[in-house]
Amino acid sequence: MRRQRWYTPYLLVLPGVVWVLVFALWPFLNTVVLAFTDARPLRPVSFVGLDNFTRLASDERFGYALTTSLVYVLVCVPLLTFLPLLLALLVRAKIPAIGFFRTTFYFPVIASAVVVAIVWEFLFSSTGTINSALTFFGLPDRPIEFLSDRWLLIFCAIGLTVWKGLGYYMVVYLAALGNVGRELHEAAAMDGAGAWRRFWSVTVPGVRGPMMLVSVLICVAAVRVFTELFILSSGSGGPGGRSMSMVMLIQSMGKGLNGQIGYASAISIVLFLLTLIPLTVVGIANNGEMIRDALAGRRTRRDLRAQQRAERRDAKDRAEVAA
Amino acid sequence: MTSFQTPGSAGAIEEQEPALRSAQGSAAGGRGGRPPRMREKAYRTRGSADIMKPSLAGLIGKYVLLVVVLGIMVFPFLWQLSTSFKGSAENIYGFPPNLIPSAPTLDHYAEVFRTIPVLDYARNSLLVGVGTVITNVIFATLGGYALGCLKFRGKGIVMAIFFSTLLLPGEVTLTSQYLTVKSLGLANTLWGVFLPGAIAAINVLLMAAACRMIPADTLDAATIDGANTMQRLRHIVWPNIRGMVSVVALFAFIGAWDEFLWPLVVLSDPANYTLTVGMNYLNSNFGSNPRVIAAGTMIALVPIIVLFAVLQKQFFKGVEEGSVKG
Numbered sequence: 001m002r003r004q005r006w007y008t009p010y011l012l013v014l015p016g017v018v019w020v021l022v023f024a025l026w027p028f029l030n031t032v033v034l035a036f037t038d039a040r041p042l043r044p045v046s047f048v049g050l051d052n053f054t055r056l057a058s059d060e061r062f063g064y065a066l067t068t069s070l071v072y073v074l075v076c077v078p079l080l081t082f083l084p085l086l087l088a089l090l091v092r093a094k095i096p097a098i099g100f101f102r103t104t105f106y107f108p109v110i111a112s113a114v115v116v117a118i119v120w121e122f123l124f125s126s127t128g129t130i131n132s133a134l135t136f137f138g139l140p141d142r143p144i145e146f147l148s149d150r151w152l153l154i155f156c157a158i159g160l161t162v163w164k165g166l167g168y169y170m171v172v173y174l175a176a177l178g179n180v181g182r183e184l185h186e187a188a189a190m191d192g193a194g195a196w197r198r199f200w201s202v203t204v205p206g207v208r209g210p211m212m213l214v215s216v217l218i219c220v221a222a223v224r225v226f227t228e229l230f231i232l233s234s235g236s237g238g239p240g241g242r243s244m245s246m247v248m249l250i251q252s253m254g255k256g257l258n259g260q261i262g263y264a265s266a267i268s269i270v271l272f273l274l275t276l277i278p279l280t281v282v283g284i285a286n287n288g289e290m291i292r293d294a295l296a297g298r299r300t301r302r303d304l305r306a307q308q309r310a311e312r313r314d315a316k317d318r319a320e321v322a323a
Numbered sequence: 324m325t326s327f328q329t330p331g332s333a334g335a336i337e338e339q340e341p342a343l344r345s346a347q348g349s350a351a352g353g354r355g356g357r358p359p360r361m362r363e364k365a366y367r368t369r370g371s372a373d374i375m376k377p378s379l380a381g382l383i384g385k386y387v388l389l390v391v392v393l394g395i396m397v398f399p400f401l402w403q404l405s406t407s408f409k410g411s412a413e414n415i416y417g418f419p420p421n422l423i424p425s426a427p428t429l430d431h432y433a434e435v436f437r438t439i440p441v442l443d444y445a446r447n448s449l450l451v452g453v454g455t456v457i458t459n460v461i462f463a464t465l466g467g468y469a470l471g472c473l474k475f476r477g478k479g480i481v482m483a484i485f486f487s488t489l490l491l492p493g494e495v496t497l498t499s500q501y502l503t504v505k506s507l508g509l510a511n512t513l514w515g516v517f518l519p520g521a522i523a524a525i526n527v528l529l530m531a532a533a534c535r536m537i538p539a540d541t542l543d544a545a546t547i548d549g550a551n552t553m554q555r556l557r558h559i560v561w562p563n564i565r566g567m568v569s570v571v572a573l574f575a576f577i578g579a580w581d582e583f584l585w586p587l588v589v590l591s592d593p594a595n596y597t598l599t600v601g602m603n604y605l606n607s608n609f610g611s612n613p614r615v616i617a618a619g620t621m622i623a624l625v626p627i628i629v630l631f632a633v634l635q636k637q638f639f640k641g642v643e644e645g646s647v648k649g
Contacts, residue, residue: 004473004546006475008469008473008552009469009473009474009475009478010469010475012465012466012468012469012473012552013465013466013469013481013527015462015465015466015522016462016465016466016485016522016524017466017481017484019462019521019522020484020485020488020522020524021484022503023500023503023518023519024488024491024496024524025484025487025488025491026499026503027496027499027500027502027503028495028499030496030499030502030503031496031498031499034498034499087392090385090389090392091389093385095382095385095386098389099639101389101392101393102639103631103632103635103639104393104396104397105393105396106631106635107396107397107400107628107631110577110581110627110628111581111627111628112580112581112583112598112599112602112623112624112627113583114581114599114600114602114623115602115620115623115624116399118606118616119399119400119403119620120399122402122403122406122613122616123402127416128416129402129416129418129420132416132417132418133419135418136418136419163395163396166396167396171639220492224492224494226583226584227584230583230603231603231606234606234607235603235607247494247497250497250498251497251584251587251588254497254498254501255588261498261502264497264498268494268496268497268498269495271494271495272491272492272495275492275495276490279490
C-alpha cells in the first residue's frame with residue numbers, strides 16, 4: 001500500500017489553521033492586550049494597567065448595558081427553551097400539510113435580523129399597527145411609545161428575538177424528539193398518564209440533553225444581542241443610550257477616529273467572560289458525575305494514604321516498643 | 324462577526340448527524356422497498372389504540388393552533404409586503420389592517436432604486452455570500468478530511484485550536500478584528516467583509532465529524548487501488564459527505580447574506596454597502612415613507628426566502644429521517 005506523504009495532512013489543515021489563527025485567536029490575544037492600554041487611532045499606545053476596568057465599574061453606560069444584557073438573558077432563556085419545544089411537538093405530527101407549516105415557521109430564522117427589525121419597528125411605532133389595534137379596542141388614551149421607553153424598547157427587542165428564534169430551536173428539538181421512544185409514551189399512557197403528565201414525565205426528561213444545549217446557546221446569543229436593539233432604536237440605543245446592549249456599547253465606543261479602542265477591548269473581555277459563564281455551568285452540570293467521581297477518588301486515595309501512614313507509624317511504634 | 328453562524332452551526336451538529344446517517348441509510352435501504360401499506364387516517368379512529376395520534380377533535384385543534392402560529396410567524400412579512408404595494412394615498416396605519424392594497428403600485432420599488440444603489444448592494448451581498456460558500460466548502464472539506472480520516476502528529480493540537488475558536492464569539496474580537504483587516508489594507512472593501520468568515524472553524528469540525536463516518540476500509544481499498552489524496556477526496560469522501568456539504572453551504576450563505584454588525588463596522592462608504600447595511604442606511608436616512616422602506620426590505624428578503632424554499636426539502640429531510648429512526 002502506497003502511503004501518503006507525511007506532509008499531506010498538514011497541507012490539508014493548513015488553510016483552516018491559518019485562518020483561525022489570523023482571524024480569531026490573534027485578534028483575541030490582541031483584544032486582551034489592548035484592554036490594558038489606552039489605545040486610540042493615530043496615537044501612541046501606553047499601558048494603563050487596570051484603569052479601563054476600574055473606569056468600567058463607575059461608568060453608568062456600562063451599567064445600563066450590563067443590565068440590558070442580563071435582563072435579555074433572564075427573559076429569553078425560559079421563553080426560548082420551552083416555546084420551541086411546544087412548537088416542535090405541534091409540528092411533529094405526521095398530518096397533511098405539516099411540511100408547509102414547518103417551512104413557514106422557519107422563515108423568521110433565515111430572514112436577516114435587519115429586515116425583521118425594520119418590520120417590527122414599523123409595527124411598534126407610535127402610529128404603527130400595534131398601537132392602532134390597541135386604540136381600536138379602546139385600551140390606551142394615547143399611543144404607547146414602545147420604541148422610546150427604555151424597558152419597552154428592550155422588551156420589544158426580546159419579543160423580536162424570541163419570534164425570530166422559535167423556528168430555529170424548534171428544528172433542534174425536532175431532531176431530539178425523535179430519540180424519545182414511543183414505547184415510553186405508550187407505557188405511560190397505559191399507566192393512565194394524560195398528555196400533560198406525559199409531557200412533563202416523558203418528553204421533557206427525554207430531551208433534557210438538547211434542552212441544556214438550547215439554553216446555553218440562548219444564553220450566549222442573548223448576551224451577544226446587537227442588531228435588534230440597534231435597528232429598533234435607530235442606532236441610538238434608546239433614550240440616553242440606556243437600552244444599549246454590551247455589543248452596541250463596544251461598537252459605539254470603538255468606532256471612528258475618536259474610538260476608544262482600549263476601553264472597547266476591556267468591555268469585550270467582560271463580554272467574553274459573560275459568555276463563558278453558561279458554558280462553564282453546563283460543563284460542570286454535564287460532567288458533574290465525572291468531577292464528583294474524581295473528587296471522591298481523591299478523597300479515598302487520601303484516606304488510604306492516611307491509613308497507610310497510620311499503619312506505618314503503628315508499625316514503627318511497635319518496633320520501637322519491641323526494641 | 325459570524326453572529327448567525329456560530330449558534331447556527333452548533334445546532335447543525337445536532338441536526339445534521341441524522342442527515343448523514345439518512346443519506347447513507349437511504350443508499351443502503353433503497354433497494355429493499357417497503358411493503359405496501361394501507362392509507363392511514365391522520366387521526367385516531369374508534370377502536371384504535373395508537374396514542375401517538377390525536378383524536379379527530381384533537382386534530383382539528385392542532386390545525387387551529389398551527390394556523391394561529393402561522394399567523395404570528397408570517398403576518399409581519401405579509402404586512403410589509405402589502406405595505407410596499409400600497410399607494411401613497413392609502414392609509415397604512417389603520418386597524419383592522421388591510422392586507423390587500425386597494426390600488427397596487429410598484430412606485431415604491433422604483434423609488435428604492437432611485438434612492439439607493441440597491442442592485443449594487445444586492446450584488447455585493449451576493450459576491451460575499453457566494454465567496455463564503457465556496458471557500459468554506461472547499462477548505463472545510465480538506466481540513467475535515469485530514470482531521471476525520473488521517474492520522475498525523477499534532478492532530479490533537481489542531482483540533483484544540485478549532486474547538487477553542489467555538490468558545491470565542493465574533494463580537495468579542497470585533498475591535499481587534501477590524502484592526503487586523505485595516506492593517507491588511509482591506510478596511511471599507513468587500514474583501515474585508517468576506518475574508519474573516521472565509522473559513523469558519525465550526526464548518527471544519529462539522530466536516531471532520533462527517534468524514535469520521537466514512538468506513539476506513541473504503542478509503543484503504545481506494546488507496547490500495549492506487550488512488551491519490553485528490554482522487555480519494557473526489558470519489559470516496561465527497562459522495563459520502565454531500566449531505567453535510569449542503570448544510571454547510573446553506574448556513575454559510577444565509578449567515579453571510581444576513582450578517583449586519585461586521586459589514587457595518589468594516590464598510591464606511593455607502594457605495595460599498597451590502598444589502599443589510601444598505602437597508603439600515605435607507606431606514607435611517609430616508610425613513611419618512613414606510614412604503615419605500617417596506618419595498619426595500621422586500622428586495623432584501625425575497626431572494627433568501629426563495630433560496631430556502633427551494634432547498635428546504637434537503638434541510639428538513641435529515642431531521643425527519645433522524646426522527647423516524649428514533
